[in-house]
Amino acid sequence: MMNRSIKKVAVLGSGIMGSRIACHFANIGVEVLLLDIVPRELSAEEQAKGLSLENPAVRNRIVNTSLQTAIKSNPSPVYTKSVVNKITTGNFDDNMKDIAGVDWVIEVVVENLDIKKKVYEQIEKFRKPGTLITSNTSGIPIHLLDEGRSEDFKAYFCGTHFFNPPRYLKLLEIIPTPNTKPDIVDFLMHYGDKFLGKTTVLCKDTPAFIANRVGVYSIMALLHLVEKMDLTVEEVDKFTGPALGRPKSATFRTTDVVGLDTMINVANGLYQNCADDKARELFKLPDYVQKLAENKWLGDKTGQGFYKKVKGADGKSEILALDLKTLEYKPSQKIKSATLEATKPIENLRDRMKVFSKGTDKAGEFFRVSFYGLFEYVSDRIPEISDELYRIDDAMRAGFGWELGPFEVWDALGVKETVAAMKEKGNEAAAWVHEMLDAGNESFYKVENGIKKYYDIPSKSYKPIPGTEAFIILDNIRPTKTIWKNSGTTLTDLGDGIINLEFHTKMNTIGGEVIQGINKAIDLAEKDYRGLVIGNDGANFSAGANVGMIFMMAVEQDWDELNMAVKMFQNTSMRLRYSSIPVVVAPHNLALGGGCEFSLHADHVQLSAETYMGLVEFGVGLIPGGGGTKEFALRASDEFKEDQIDQNVLKNRFLTIGMAKVSTSGEEAFELGYLQKGKYAISMNRNRLLADAKEKAIELAEAGYTKPVQRKDIRVLGKQGLGIVYAGANSMFAGNYISEHDKKISEKLGYVMCGGDLSQPTLVSEQYLLDLEREVFLSLAGERKSLERIQSIITKGKPLRN
Template sequence: MKRSINKVAVLGSGIMGSRIACHFANIGVEVLLLDIAPKELSPEEQAKGLTLEKPAVKNRIVNTALQTAIKSNPSPVYSKKVVNKIKTGNFDDDMSKIAGYDWVIEVVVENLDIKKKVFEQVEQYRKAGTLITSNTSGIPIHLMAEGRSDDFKAHFCGTHFFNPPRYLKLLEIIPTPYTQPEIVDFLMHYGDKFLGKTTVLCKDTPAFIANRVGVYSIMALLHLVEKLDLTVEEVDKFTGPALGRPKSATFRTSDVVGLDTMIKVAKGLYDNCPNDKAHELFKLPAYVQKMEENKWLGDKTKQGFYKKTKSADGKTEILALDLKTLEYKPQQKVKSATLEMTKPVENLRERMKIFAKGKDKAGELFRHSSFGLFEYVSDRIPEISDELYRIDDAMRAGFGWELGPFELWDAVGVKEAIEGMEQYGNKAATWVQEMLEAGNTAFYKVENGTKKYYDIPSKSYKAVPGTDEFIILDNLRENKTLWKNSGVSIIDLGDGILNVEFHTKMNTIGGDVISGINKAIDMAEKDYRGLVIGNDGANFSAGANVGMIFMMAVEQEWDELNMAIRMFQNTSMRIRYSSIPVVVAPHNLTLGGGCEFSLHADHVQLSAETYMGLVEFGVGVIPGGGGTKEFALRASDEYRDDQIVQNALKDRFLTIGMAKVSTSGYEAYELGYLQKDKFSISMNRNRLLADAKAKAIELADAGYTKPVQRNDIKVLGKQGLGIVYAGANSMYSGHYISEHDKKISEKLGYVMCGGDLSAPTEVTEQYLLDLEREAFLSLAGERKSLERIQSIITKGKPLRN
């Protein structure tokens, strides 16, 4: 049966329900969000003389929850416009409407009796064949299906989203013995392709996969803190980005999520897993019990492992909890020889080897926690999963680990880790020893560009399912790299398409990246059909290498800087005017030069989570790689005889002048960084490069021809300049901008208006590029611009001087 999802009903509008509803609206699905009707009037409703039967009262709970979600930060929606796809209602009046919906998701309170009552009501109205799932993190899924009809059971399973649903990529699918296999297959595919999730098939065991392993890992660490005499600051320093974990590390994450949430799952695991070898670890350490009694639960109670206060001089100060005295104290700087040794090592797997050999507290914590984790996950097979890759997928997508437990084990070395584990009192499961004895030295290997995992029942390696639809550059780099320098690699994606990948720090753009892109275009024009500019880094690009610009400006090497900017501009123009289609595939941070490359692409295939912007104003200059020219060109294309043309110019001017950065791929279109019919969005980041390659092939197959440079760009000259200068002067007079901001604004306006031409005139792209470069160079020579650049380089913060 062909199944499509056009309308989804979400039952329960709490933190999870409202945000799940928002994410379905993000992907264009019509959503009905329902909750209970209030049992009593609020004081405001009483004052207005309202009754419990009034629709405004009956829908108060659901409407308040939805508005709270929409206003939350980070936002659960890609754009404010998507909220229009959500209708609200209450269980009493509107449950019958679910008959017209394709998928009903229950997200009510974690209480089996309440859930069963909701399902009774659902079954009265649900149409046969409609999907019905529960979002639960602790209640066994099969218990919820008891007493339901055969059709309900056949179409019912667990779908465990992680909070916040927009940002955390894990979706656990938990079937019951009654769930039809085709329903499971559909949800696995739909979650991946349309919701942008890493879908992981789970068994109906306590806490499923991610929380079972993740909460074990946290609880083990909470006990280790006492054993190894570690501070809150030390643990968060040792278990954060250096280890390939989120910046919030361990204790800060606990504060954000809520200590009560973690305690609840830990207690559930203690009660429901009596035979777990790590059973006693799920008991709370004494200091956590005391924090629970004190209601120090994290951000929601204003204090947890950290507490934000004001110092005597009124400055905000974040204190850390002393776990011995349970008093808050100023944070202490953490020093570690092991961490210092890892700093210059970009390759995460190589960093793990350094941690494993560390002689200080960081190394000791790593060995204790990792060896315990290795024992735990190897023992959980086949209890929670038959395949080891599912555990890694769940931990990467649900907890933000760059390496899952088995990938981490591979990085340390399976044999080497087992030897270390024995010294620390840990023992790997028998199947791991058997794997090694059979001559298999790792849990994963790459063969012919395909990642394979060790399959325990067959004692052989099998391809990780579903990854054949992804392009993972790590798997291709060894055999498909055609050319490389210090900043880029050019990789053959097959089917006549090349990929140019950045691998500088933060994927910043300097001379090596510029030369690499030009080399890739040369190669593609000669022997291939198209080019993709994309990478697997944490960010697409943080923009131009400002350190290089700063050094040239300080040394007053104006000819060299002029040449560097010209090369940047020429590369942007070459991306647009090459004889082969160029598809840029941005994701996450896509700032400055990364944005400018996207502006000039034949097509932009971007991740839904793309934060794109021209942010040069913040470092005291204007976009100099073709961005200012391109916004002038796009403003020109928006001029209409029946409209005030200055409005289009003003909108484009303010986007650059306010350094607006999109909060999603969709908003990048609303801000004018993307053009209609010249961009597509990949919901699942894992599919981004494959989608970009497919687009390059599509453009080539359609008979791609080289575009012609524009010579019909209408600029307003003095007519536009007067408005720009008056606006900048007004903002400066009102103390909204500094004198230097005013100067940058006037330079920006000068370029976008085509200079001080006496009348509106049509000019060429090159004319605007020359103006853009001159303005950039003159601003780069200003002391205040150099101060701004220096602030970014040394402090990582913009300076408004």
Template sequence: MKRTIKKVAVIGSGIMGSGIACHFANIGVEVLLLDIVPRELTDAETKKGLTLESKIVRNRLVNEHLANSLKSKPSPIYSQKFANRITTGNTTDDMAKIATVDWIIEVVVERLDIKKMVFEQIEKFRKPGTLVTSNTSGIPIHFMSEGRSEDFQKHFCGTHFFNPARYLKLFEIIPGPQTSTEVLDFLTIYGEKFLGKTSVVAKDTPAFIGNRVGIYGIQSLFHLVKELGLTIEEVDKLTGPVIGRPKSATFRTVDVVGLDTLVHVANGIYENCPNDEQHELFKLPDFVNKMMENKWLGSKTGQGFYKKEGKEILTLDLETMEYRAAKRASFATLELTKTIDKPIDRFKVLVKGKDKAGEFYRKSFAGMFAYVSNRIPEISDELYKIDDAMKAGFGWENGPFEIWDAIGVEKGIEIMKAEGLAPAAWVNDMLAAGSKSFYSIKEGATYFYNIPTKSQTKVPGQDSFIILNNIRESKKVWSNSGAIIEDLGDGILNLEFKSKMNTIGGDVLQAINKGIDLAENEYQGLVIGNQAANFSVGANIGMIFMMAVEQEYDELNMAIKMFQDTMMRVRYSGIPVVVAPHGMTFGGGCEMSLHADKVVAAAETYMGLVEFGVGVIPGGGGSKELALRASDLFHKNDVELNVLQEYFLTIAMAKVSTSGYEAFDSGLLQKGKDIIVVNKDRQIAEAKKHALIMAEAGYTQPIHRTDVKVLGKQALGMFLVGTDQMEAGKYISEHDKKIANKLAYVMAGGDLSEPTLVSEQYLLDLEREAFLSLCTERKTLERIQFMLTKGKPLRN
């Protein structure tokens, strides 16, 4: 049967329930969010003369929870206006409304008796065939559906979102005893395609896949920290970005999630997994019990493993259980990996370390490898699901089996033996059968070792993705030190940056021009996209700084002109150019998107022209382009200044969108032309599709614009008065004012006596002149140097 989701009901509006409701609103689904009726009035309600029968009182809990969620940072919603897709109510008055929805998601407190009561209530009103799922993090699914009707059980399963629902990609689907295959298949596809998730079908075992392995990892570190005499800072240094994990690493992550949450899941595993070979490891260490007694639960209570006092971050000393000043952590082994860009390539070096860091990695990886190998087939029949769960649920760049492959399967076993551990028998069988790795790449697809068949089997669900890691070498057409061009097939090329943080320097600009040359001569279109953490943080400001300090202004002028000319080539080439931004898309990365024929942006795209932070204006066509976009919106003289001012402020305030959708509001993306993809894994394939559509529809090379309306002195006067007032009110510094006035001059088209039609090149020349003049300013050089050394903007 065909199943569509137009409306969902979320029962339970706490942090998780509101987050799930917001994410469905993000993708355009209508949401009914329900919670219980309060048992008593607040003092404020009593003073207002309200009663428990007042609707405002009866919906108080759900409305407060949703409001708090919408105010939280990072935001659970792509755009605040999407919140109007959510209707609130309570489970007493509004439960009958669930008869109109397509999917009911229960997100109430983690108690089986309460969940069963909710399901009994749901069954009274749901229409047959409606999906019902529980967002439990560990209660067995088969207990929940006991006593329910056949139709209910057939359409019931667990759907475990990870918190925060918008940002963490793992979507565990846990079938009950009677769940139909159709429901599992539908939820798997829906999770991937519409929710933008990594769907993983898990077995109905305690804590499922992600938390079973994740909590094991954290608990093992809790014990290792004592065994090796490590500090909290040292463990977080060793388990953060250096091994492809989030900056919050281990202890900071526990503070954010809440120690009580971790303890709840760890206790659940300890109680319900008596046969787990690492059963005793799930016992809580003394320091965790002490923290629970003291209610040092992390961010929610103001202190956990870390505590903020004023501007200082203090760290808990696990020996004394007192807070102290943070200590810098450093290890010789980590120094050896500084020149290795990719975390996956660092593991071989890390496990060879001769210091405490090397010992830590050998012990922690030995334990993890043994543990995950023994969880098959208990929690999953396929090893790739464990890797998918850890990457999507915990933000790991590489899953445990991928890390094991990177170290070498046999080397991993050797490390285990040294720690008195052994892998599951199937790993030795795999080696005996001639397979030396858990994964392999064939014809652009990933294959995994299939234990029952003892052969490499294609990981399902890849057909809708293009995985650049899998085709980078086999489909390479051209490369230089900063970029690589791959053939995506069907006449479409992809240009992928490989510079640090995907910054744009001369080598990347050369690659863009080469990609367009190749596409114009031999192919049909070009995609500019990558699958790194961020699309691009902008131009290589280190290069700009060196030229400016050496006063090589002719060379700097040529470099800026090359940047501008390349962006204009993106706009005016003979083939469609589709740019696929995601993550941080700053400065030059944003300017590239502004000049594309089409932008296929990930929903999680943080886009902005942030050049003010380093003391300059956008110099790669960004200032010109926003002046042009303002001109295209001019309709009546009385609003022209307002339109231009909005675009001016986008640059002057260095506004960065908090999602791809918000970039439409600031004019950096264009409605009716650019599109958003919720699942980043599908982005390159989607960009290729749109490049091909444009090419096959008969792409016509655009004509250079000479009809950009600029307002001259009329706009310039308004901007200069505004910057004077801002400086007088001490909202901006003298140098901020200087930068803003330069931008004003460019976007007004100079001090022309009346509104005039000009060419793009006229505006580009003004932009380049302004950029160059700012590079001669000492305070601009101070800003650039500060950004290069400290990684944050300087206000001077």
């Protein structure tokens, strides 16, 4: 890998994609210059102010408005508000000269070859030789873009296709031209993965590249299938959502969000440019889609598409679904299906796919018709769009949010049996699939010695997937490296003296089996290893304690049992901190309640950039009872300074718990006080998280890790602090901001954080605070209103404000 670093990038074009790509580079700490065109005429507002077209505010209006729109959008493209300070705005006329100082120029202007070529002429004038230049086009062949450019421009030019929104969608397609230097391609593949947190997929310069080619085929095939099988909008979305390991927005809802016009453009482009594609006719729009386009029912942007949101008679909003035959909207119908019911209890998606494929109702038939067509399509696309089958799976997972790519689903169903079943339905797998089976190779992937390999078609052998050697994938090592397990956790040996404990309960909630697993892991690590990582490959790190269990004990007034359970939880958090080996917790996505408390007690937190961390017990009428309240009192004490008002420090800590604040990114978890300076690091790429956590555990062990000593010097404010807590809770209650029960919880939370009603500030131990925390937790668990809140979360999944 050559020595090239990216300190500053220029993004040319500040539309929806440009502004968000700029934000994502700023997220990772890169300086960004964001440019767009100069307006041709004044806005009414500018005229009223008497400004001229020469005024700098007018000249940068387009770029500044776009950036502000992006920052205010939801979900946010930035990790924290301060990120925006890394972005400087300007315009093509005044600031193109400034690209001389950047390391990478990313062009994101409108999809028009002539306009792009004009922009490149400008770039050539100012760009210094050797600067990377890439285009985010999705519709124009990359090789057409560097025509007529200098040799140096061509050597450093490439397509880099980000998916929208660039912060959240993991796919980055890299499309070289015949002139792109190979080491530039290697650099972009590595930089995208390691620093931008992307799944980088090398693509050929074919229409729509990989993900959109297969993804739009899949949607268009569905749109035609709807007519053939007489399916409703609701049926399709029910059949193609989470049950299949696809996003909740499934098919039609996704189309509404993305915009029907966007999909039509890609489909039309594919129809025009893929004359030899035997599925070409599917890229033609069915009549009802044509009508939607004519009516300008393009989805969310026009207020209606396949769905429409209306206010009902009672003032509540209601979702209507389009009847595809009459093109009238009607109330959304609940869909019932025996096959779907049968898949519900099955956690493992591969096993669920088998049940789907055997279904005898509409859902089963739909599954077979759509997947057999998809299998035929993707097998036919090799080697046209990719020489390697794993790139197609990578692109579909990272770009369309499929949990399993097409070849992975095919493997799950059994390649051989499926090829025969496809034939019966009139679908034919590509010749290379038959050759693979004839040679005795039964699957597209296999795992050998913990390494996942793919079937390489030219060599007719299995090869390791390049780039994955830097990842630790638990699915691959679990079969051979498991050293202990119970019903909710598995302990695996990661090598180099480090072990990993993973949770696999529902939503990775924490109950007795997880507590037992953590204690067993620490016992074993202290005896035979040198460090422990707690991390998993689930959808979420942990949604917190198993509230159902707390509810049962409280309802049955099993107070001794509940007291023991809470004590065990607290002791486990304390063991994470006070064991003789380093413990690294590796959260991603949701890390709530107990999942957050374990992170608070780790020696180091190695977290995914997308981690949503918080102490949320307040919402179920409780306070953090696994050491979280104690820990926030301890951290407040460490922040007290001689010359400032301690109550303000305490108030900030108190409000974080009292308002159940959840971070919207890993970086924000630090700002909210869940992470401590020097004791956390962020992994941009979720796939690298466990490997990074293991590295950190090794580093702590090699630095001569010693067991810390429990704290007895925590300064609590007693009555001095309570006064401010009670006054705050009373004024919030008086202003109708909180209910009477919220007021009670606030006062009890304050009581623990102030160390009880001591007559003056006092130094106390961690154990003293843990006992208070547990006592208050139990007293709240006995309150009827807290139980109502817990019940609402369990039965409706909604917080209750009572």
